Amino acid sequence: MLLEIKNLTKTYRAPDGVHGVDVLRDLHWQVAPGETVAILGPSGSGKSTLLNILGALDGVDRGEVWVGGQDLAQLDEKGLALYRNETVGFIFQLHHLLPQCTILENVLVPTLAKPGADRGVLKNRARELLAAVGLEHRLHHLPGQLSGGERQRVAVARALIHRPRLVLADEPTGSLDRDSAGRLVDLLLEINATQGVTLVVVTHALDVAQRMRRMFEIEHGQLVERVACE
Numbered sequence: 247m248l249l250e251i252k253n254l255t256k257t258y259r260a261p262d263g264v265h266g267v268d269v270l271r272d273l274h275w276q277v278a279p280g281e282t283v284a285i286l287g288p289s290g291s292g293k294s295t296l297l298n299i300l301g302a303l304d305g306v307d308r309g310e311v312w313v314g315g316q317d318l319a320q321l322d323e324k325g326l327a328l329y330r331n332e333t334v335g336f337i338f339q340l341h342h343l344l345p346q347c348t349i350l351e352n353v354l355v356p357t358l359a360k361p362g363a364d365r366g367v368l369k370n371r372a373r374e375l376l377a378a379v380g381l382e383h384r385l386h387h388l389p390g391q392l393s394g395g396e397r398q399r400v401a402v403a404r405a406l407i408h409r410p411r412l413v414l415a416d417e418p419t420g421s422l423d424r425d426s427a428g429r430l431v432d433l434l435l436e437i438n439a440t441q442g443v444t445l446v447v448v449t450h451a452l453d454v455a456q457r458m459r460r461m462f463e464i465e466h467g468q469l470v471e472r473v474a475c476e
């Protein structure tokens with residue numbers, strides 16, 4: 247399994263420090279390498295919480311999270327930084343591009359933490375990725391000069407710069423119209439098909455979810471598989 251979650255429980259403490267909110271309860275989950283998976287669920291059901299835990303951006307109260315044979319709880323700070331930066335590619339709902347940096351520089355941001363890396367090689371890869379998402383003519387534009395769909399494609403390129411094994415996308419099409427959303431999903435599925443990257447996509451859009459091989463819904467803090475209707 248690329249991804250294995252055992253007995254995961256996540257509770258947020260309330261500001262009064264007494265009443266907690268149980269978001270994920272004794273959750274078990276497995277995802278095979280190369281799989282494409284959608285996570286559905288109402289607002290507040292814990293989708294972003296789960297994705298943040300998988301991306302090692304948030305911790306757990308109980309349980310184990312294994313990715314690529316690694317127990318995330320066993321990683322030290324350096325291991326966690328490497329994991330966040332290189333093993334996973336994270337696409338946020340609000341793309342989180344740096345407004346003062348060009349598109350090309352934005353794609354290279356994850357590589358700045360790697361002092362020994364060959365800048366020329368990385369720059370070429372960033373150019374190739376931007377070409378693959380159809381933005382080869384926009385390398386030196388700023389994010390503010392692009393449309394929402396174009397910015398989201400920059401975020402996809404940035405997530406792929408280190409050839410991650412796992413791409414986590416939180417509502418990647420949330421701010422896009424239907425056509426742009428469809429093209430972004432095409433792009434993600436193409437990356438999955440050509441590079442074997444495992445894809446976990448959180449979405450409210452059923453048509454986006456139905457294009458993934460498996461669909462899950464968060465219900466009462468657990469993931470329940472939904473059987474696709476053809």
Ligand SMILES: Nc1ncnc2c1ncn2[C@@H]1O[C@H](COP(=O)(O)OP(=O)(O)OP(=O)(O)O)[C@@H](O)[C@H]1O
Pocket residue numbers: 258259267269287288289290291292293294295296
């Ligand atoms: N840092 C936090 N402190 C306290 N409670 C939190 C925190 N982050 C999230 N929550 C609560 O945990 C629950 C799950 O939040 P989460 O963001 O995972 O939901 P979601 O399924 O992603 O929702 P949406 O579809 O609206 O993005 C919500 O009730 C939320 O209020």
Ligand SMILES: [Mg+2]
Pocket residue numbers: 293294295416
């Ligand atoms: Mg969310």
